[in-house]
Amino acid sequence: MAEEEWREKIIKEKLGGKRDWTEEERAELCHQLGKDLDKHLDSLSKSKYKDGWTEENWKEKMAEHPIFAPYLQEKGATEGEAPMNALSEGLAQLKFDPDHSTPQEVAQNYKEEGNLQFKYKKYRLAVANFTEGLKQKCPDKDLNAQLHNNRAAAHCHLGNYRAAIKDCEKALKFKPDYLKAVFRAVDCSVKLKSWEETISWCDKGLSIDPSEQKFKSTRLSAAKEKKVIERDFRRKAQEEKKKENEEMKVIKAIMSRGITLGTSTMKASSSLSLKDLEPCHPAAQGSRVHLNENDDLVWPVMFIYPEHQETDFIQAFPESDIISDHLDVMLGPEAATAPWDIENKYLSQNLLLYFEDKEKEKLYEVDRNSTLLQVLTHPRYQVLGGTPGLLVLCKDSKFLVEFVKKYN
Structure with missing residues (x-):
């Protein structure tokens, strides 16, 4: 029914044809x-609202629309899982399809999509979109520079500072005076504590804008940090050189005395390092042989008690010390009795000292009044594991007889 006919019908039926009021x-x-309308509404059958939007599903319903979908993605959702439907897919194909748009338009669309993902902190998706934009190889240099710069920003938020700097370099190839890219490269190089690189980027920025204070202040700070690192490097090199010289001095001292390590003499071992003399025994760790102020070799020494399978360890035993002096300190009259010496027979005056020749399976008795150096320079003595060792046995004991018999 036409609008004019409908109006005439209402006037005729409801108003009696009257037109002037x-x-x-x-x-x-x-x-x-109004009363008639209320009466009509009251006469309608009442039913619950269904198949519509509720408080629970309104977001899902809105997300079905391509305009709202990117904004309504849950924050906890995995990147790349934005709601998608047929309409969204269709629009996306039109938006990014090179058959329907020029390379520049597609690149611009990817840039806008990347910016949107960046805004919502979806940095990996942002990187992916900026990358797709660059793949279009559009002729617009400014757009390519922006894509590289924006991708650098996303990389920066992901902690990929080196990748960000590379993008800044590429952005400047398209736009040599692009200060945004220089600023970002400066920030990333500072994050990497690459001070030489920071100085270089600040110089680049100052060549574009000589008045920029950030470049000046950052360059000054980077130069100071660089000097500190160079100073520390020189100091460390000097310390290592000093340590190396000290180690060589120790090695030369051992060689000059003709001390034997293992099965090869020091005189025949030109490639020896102090690492070869690092003590193997857990108790001797950190007590490597060294020279004291008198240029005496100071060794870690083990006293081994075969009868009880126990050991005593002396961290610093100068080669000029007499062995009995140390025995008197450990097992003399004033020393506490060792807990394993139940019979209290391991007293300094009751002890005999030996060293073992493993090659010939022979025991050599050691004069308790000799110096450590005299023992170490014995033709058959060998320093094993960087730690000289002496066997301690109680004289006039049954164990001594049995122990010595094994070697004879």
Whole structure:
């Protein structure tokens, strides 16, 4: 029914064909029409609202629309899982399809999509979109520079500072005076504490804008940090050189005395390092042979008690010390009795000292009044594991007889 016919029908049926109304009549008519409408609505059958939007599903319903989908993705969702439907897919194909758009338009669309993902902190998706934009190889140099710079920003938020700097370099190839890219490269090089690189980037920025204070202040700070690192490097090199010289001095001292290590003499071992003399025994760790102020070799020494399978360890035993002096300190009259010496027979005056020749399976007795150096320079003595060792046995004991018999 045409609108004119519908109006005439209403006037004829409801208003009796009357067309001229006073203000009072119009007001009365409006009041009556309102009452009729309320009466009609009350007469309708009541039913629950269903198949519509609720508090629980409104976001899901809105997400079905391609305009709202990127904004309504849950923060906890995995990147790349934005809601998608047929309409969204269709629009996306049109937006990024090179058959429907020029390379520049597609690159611009990827840039805008990347910026949107960046805004919502979806940095990996942002990187992916900026990368796709660059793949279009559009002729617009400014757009390519922006894509590289924006990708650098996303990389920076991901902690990929080196990748960000590379993008800044590429951005400047498209736009040599692109200060945003220089600023970002400066920040990333500072994050990497690559001070030489920071100085170089600040110089690049100052060549574009000589008045920029950030470049000046950052360059000054980077130069100071660089000097500190160079100073520390020189100091470390000097310390290592000093340590190396000290080690060589120790090795030369051992060689000059003709001390034997293992099965080869020091005189025949030109490639020896102090690492070869690092003590193997757990108790001797960190007590490597060294020279004291008198240029005496100071050794870690083990006293081994075969009868009880126990050991005593002396961290610093100068080669000029007499062995009995140390025995008197450990097992003399004033020393506490060792907990394993139940019979209290391991007293300094009751002890005999030996060293073992493993090659010939022979025992050599050691004069308790000799110096450590005299023992170490014995033709058959060998320093094993960087730690000289002496066997301690109680004289006039049954164990001594049995122990010595094994070697004879």
